[in-house]
Amino acid sequence: MSIVAQSVQTAENLAIQPPIEEYFFEGAEKLLEIWFSSSKSNEISGSLRNIPRNEIDLMLDVARCKILHSKHNEAIDSYVLSESSLFISDNRVILKTCGSTRLLAALPHIIQLALKFAQLDQIESVYYSRKNFLRPDLQPNLHRNFDAEVEYLDQFFDGQGHAYCLGSLKQDRWYLYTFHRQNSTSGGDKIGVKKPADHTLEILMSDLDEEVLHKFTKDFAVDGRDCFLRAGIDKCIPAGADVHDELFDPCGYSMNAYMNETDQYATIHVTPEKEFSFASFETNQDLVCLYAQTRKVLQCFRPGKILLTVFANDVSAKGKDAQQQLWDRELPGYRRTNVQFVRLETETLVYAHFIKKSTNDVSSDEDDGERSD
Amino acid sequence: MSIVAQSVQTAENLAIQPPIEEYFFEGAEKLLEIWFSSSKSNEISGSLRNIPRNEIDLMLDVARCKILHSKHNEAIDSYVLSESSLFISDNRVILKTCGSTRLLAALPHIIQLALKFAQLDQIESVYYSRKNFLRPDLQPNLHRNFDAEVEYLDQFFDGQGHAYCLGSLKQDRWYLYTFHRQNSTSGGDKIGVKKPADHTLEILMSDLDEEVLHKFTKDFAVDGRDCFLRAGIDKCIPAGADVHDELFDPCGYSMNAYMNETDQYATIHVTPEKEFSFASFETNQDLVCLYAQTRKVLQCFRPGKILLTVFANDVSAKGKDAQQQLWDRELPGYRRTNVQFVRLETETLVYAHFIKKSTNDVSSDEDDGERSD
Numbered sequence: 001m002s003i004v005a006q007s008v009q010t011a012e013n014l015a016i017q018p019p020i021e022e023y024f025f026e027g028a029e030k031l032l033e034i035w036f037s038s039s040k041s042n043e044i045s046g047s048l049r050n051i052p053r054n055e056i057d058l059m060l061d062v063a064r065c066k067i068l069h070s071k072h073n074e075a076i077d078s079y080v081l082s083e084s085s086l087f088i089s090d091n092r093v094i095l096k097t098c099g100s101t102r103l104l105a106a107l108p109h110i111i112q113l114a115l116k117f118a119q120l121d122q123i124e125s126v127y128y129s130r131k132n133f134l135r136p137d138l139q140p141n142l143h144r145n146f147d148a149e150v151e152y153l154d155q156f157f158d159g160q161g162h163a164y165c166l167g168s169l170k171q172d173r174w175y176l177y178t179f180h181r182q183n184s185t186s187g188g189d190k191i192g193v194k195k196p197a198d199h200t201l202e203i204l205m206s207d208l209d210e211e212v213l214h215k216f217t218k219d220f221a222v223d224g225r226d227c228f229l230r231a232g233i234d235k236c237i238p239a240g241a242d243v244h245d246e247l248f249d250p251c252g253y254s255m256n257a258y259m260n261e262t263d264q265y266a267t268i269h270v271t272p273e274k275e276f277s278f279a280s281f282e283t284n285q286d287l288v289c290l291y292a293q294t295r296k297v298l299q300c301f302r303p304g305k306i307l308l309t310v311f312a313n314d315v316s317a318k319g320k321d322a323q324q325q326l327w328d329r330e331l332p333g334y335r336r337t338n339v340q341f342v343r344l345e346t347e348t349l350v351y352a353h354f355i356k357k358s359t360n361d362v363s364s365d366e367d368d369g370e371r372s373d
Numbered sequence: 374m375s376i377v378a379q380s381v382q383t384a385e386n387l388a389i390q391p392p393i394e395e396y397f398f399e400g401a402e403k404l405l406e407i408w409f410s411s412s413k414s415n416e417i418s419g420s421l422r423n424i425p426r427n428e429i430d431l432m433l434d435v436a437r438c439k440i441l442h443s444k445h446n447e448a449i450d451s452y453v454l455s456e457s458s459l460f461i462s463d464n465r466v467i468l469k470t471c472g473s474t475r476l477l478a479a480l481p482h483i484i485q486l487a488l489k490f491a492q493l494d495q496i497e498s499v500y501y502s503r504k505n506f507l508r509p510d511l512q513p514n515l516h517r518n519f520d521a522e523v524e525y526l527d528q529f530f531d532g533q534g535h536a537y538c539l540g541s542l543k544q545d546r547w548y549l550y551t552f553h554r555q556n557s558t559s560g561g562d563k564i565g566v567k568k569p570a571d572h573t574l575e576i577l578m579s580d581l582d583e584e585v586l587h588k589f590t591k592d593f594a595v596d597g598r599d600c601f602l603r604a605g606i607d608k609c610i611p612a613g614a615d616v617h618d619e620l621f622d623p624c625g626y627s628m629n630a631y632m633n634e635t636d637q638y639a640t641i642h643v644t645p646e647k648e649f650s651f652a653s654f655e656t657n658q659d660l661v662c663l664y665a666q667t668r669k670v671l672q673c674f675r676p677g678k679i680l681l682t683v684f685a686n687d688v689s690a691k692g693k694d695a696q697q698q699l700w701d702r703e704l705p706g707y708r709r710t711n712v713q714f715v716r717l718e719t720e721t722l723v724y725a726h727f728i729k730k731s732t733n734d735v736s737s738d739e740d741d742g743e744r745s746d
């Protein structure tokens with residue numbers, strides 16, 4: 001029977017049934033980080049943490065997600081969302097949303113809230129990034145392709161931002177839009193102010209080990225706390241961190257953590273469906289060596305594919321060390337398919353992509369010993 | 374008068390005249406470098422230099438360009454083309470074509486010629502690269518966008534190539550498709566064979582100084598040789614190189630050079646029309662420090678914008694040194710807007726983009742002294 005005849009017959013058999021759309025969830029997040037400042041240097045500006053909760057809720061409505069719970073210390077407000085996470089510090093907002101959320105639609109609202117409630121009228125720097133989507137066709141128009149995202153973002157930054165695609169265009173890749181205000185006085189460029197070290201490690205993992213996936217379901221754990229301990233998430237974050245997390249029904253996991261009385265955070269999100277499994281880890285913590293940190297996360301999730309980025313400003317020894325290690329050596333058990341080092345306006349960035357070695361390959365691994373912190 | 378009314382009136386005035394298409398020439402080249410080998414390691418394979426001239430002419434017909442003149446030493450055949458250059462060594466072809474040529478259409482012909490006349494039945498590695506075109510709409514379909522080029526190339530390499538876009542997607546950028554045969558024994562991986570050092574420096578320059586542009590016209594010079602000496606091209610290439618070049622009528626310049634009895638080459642192409650000025654320099658020479666080489670080229674062409682790439686394998690000290698210098702420091706008189714370091718399968722690559730500083734900026738230049746070789 002010809003393929004055409006076969007299709008016609010199949011179509012007739014199914015004539016009354018609606019087309020079957022298989023369930024899909026895009027685990028890969030859109031990630032927006034904005035640093036604000038005040039143009040009036042002689043006035044004491046407010047804090048983004050003064051933005052009232054109901055205003056944050058309205059902003060998140062626009063992005064199509066909502067707050068599940070929050071936790072706070074003296075430096076940061078941490079929110080676990082229905083789709084990923086939000087962290088607000090005095091002058092920095094980090095919004096990370098997965099699924100088919102409309103993150104960038106919330107950008108003008110965030111800018112308005114910063115002005116109204118924190119008197120922060122300038123954007124010092126912006127980072128918008130994401131992995132390529134598995135199903136871009138299921139994204140809202142604004143996020144369907146990176147060109148559209150860049151065009152949208154450029155409206156807010158007078159076309160002065162830069163846009164990059166890192167990684168091979170033919171496999172997993174990572175898009176970054178970044179803007180840094182010219183003549184910025186932030187980050188300690190003022191006379192006598194020491195620039196603080198800053199770095200961000202992000203690990204985007206796909207094709208997770210099936211045994212691992214099961215741990216992020218209601219079949220395995222009763223709640224977030226149970227999952228945190230029994231799935232080994234506790235080993236992925238520095239000891240003593242404050243944590244709040246959520247185990248979704250029937251599956252899926254989100255965790256926010258922050259360390260001591262700082263704005264150092266870590267966040268983990270897991271999409272455990274085998275067909276489109278994904279997990280992300282992100283931190284700016286300064287307590288543990290970022291390479292050791294990476295190894296711990298990989299031991300927990302055992303992904304088939306890894307996309308890894310490290311931003312570091314020039315005073316971040318930990319960030320620069322992690323970048324150099326990623327450049328110099330492979331991760332045990334993984335084949336590095338690409339690594340790129342990029343000098344941005346105020347920091348450097350390393351992008352690396354790894355694929356799990358087949359069991360035959362593993363014998364060729366280099367030093368598997370963990371470097372001490 | 375409204376803009377609409379104005380347009381209507383203008384259109385009426387011009388009703389009888391055909392639309393005016395301004396003259397344009399795409400100086401930025403498509404660049405293809407292929408390394409061949411034989412799968413029959415116990416047989417002595419031939420040389421690509423055995424391909425008969427009439428077969429090369431037919432291959433170039435497909436690419437839509439032709440040979441103007443050629444010159445040879447014991448290691449390399451050098452051809453100056455109507456649109457750029459061709460170099461053929463025993464196992465390497467470098468074809469560089471500008472304008473609206475159809476370079477990639479010649480790829481299957483090159484592969485056939487290598488098999489038929491040199492018994493070289495394997496491709497060890499391929500590099501196809503180009504800058505973004507100023508007028509992609511004027512390119513043949515095959516070259517109209519990089520996605521189409523990648524799709525075409527993948528047919529020849531079982532989809533095993535890698536594709537990158539380096540630089541900001543919003544300004545000048547550089548596309549690279551690269552393939553390296555798995556389990557390759559070329560480049561000295563065979564026991565007892567020392568891997569030869571290899572590197573390539575390419576400098577793509579736009580918005581050239583007007584005074585410089587004039588030197589590449591028939592108004593200024595009578596022929597290639599005159600232009601070579603009076604435009605300062607002689608200072609851009611190592612002393613003692615063999616040269617053949619062409620000054621086009623009314624303007625435009627192409628030069629090929631090779632050094633001593635090696636396959637080390639240099640090639641320069643200049644599109645001197647002010648509206649779309651462009652010049653390119655490329656070399657694999659191992660005689661002069663590549664950073665000093667770069668400085669000399671920039672002194673000759675005084676471009677407004679520079680896109681620079683350096684490939685280096687791990688035994689090329691000169692290539693690695695140039696890469697490190699590009700990463701570590703700016704070029705005097707220029708602001709570096711982007712620099713990226715990429716680890717490819719068998720070598721590293723540095724991409725950097727520079728914009729000329731305005732006269733106000735120049736005082737902030739770092740060390741302007743030239744490093745000795």
